[in-house]
Amino acid sequence: MNKKTITGQFNFALGKFQESVGSVLGNVQLQRAAQRRQMDGRIMHAVGEAQDLIKRSLRQRAGSL
Structure with missing residues (x-):
């Protein structure tokens, strides 16, 4: 796991929380902003996952040479 993966998970969770707060308050703008934050997090x-996969693949390839 790298920083991007962790930050993405955090932004997604924060977006979920914001969306629920916006829903409770009836604030449509907050809900939309929360959905954008969730998408950015995803x-x-x-x-981050792709970067980890590439790094692992390169390490395995270098090890087999």
């Missing part, structure tokens, strides 16, 4: 998490 993307950042996926990028």
Whole structure:
């Protein structure tokens, strides 16, 4: 796990919390902002996972040479 993966998970969780607060308050703008934060978190998490996968693949390849 790298920083992007962890940050992505945090942003997603924070977005979920914001969305529930916006829902309770009836604030549509807060809900939309929360959904954007969740999407950003998902993307950042996926990028971090891809980076980890590439690093592992390169290490395995270098080890087999």
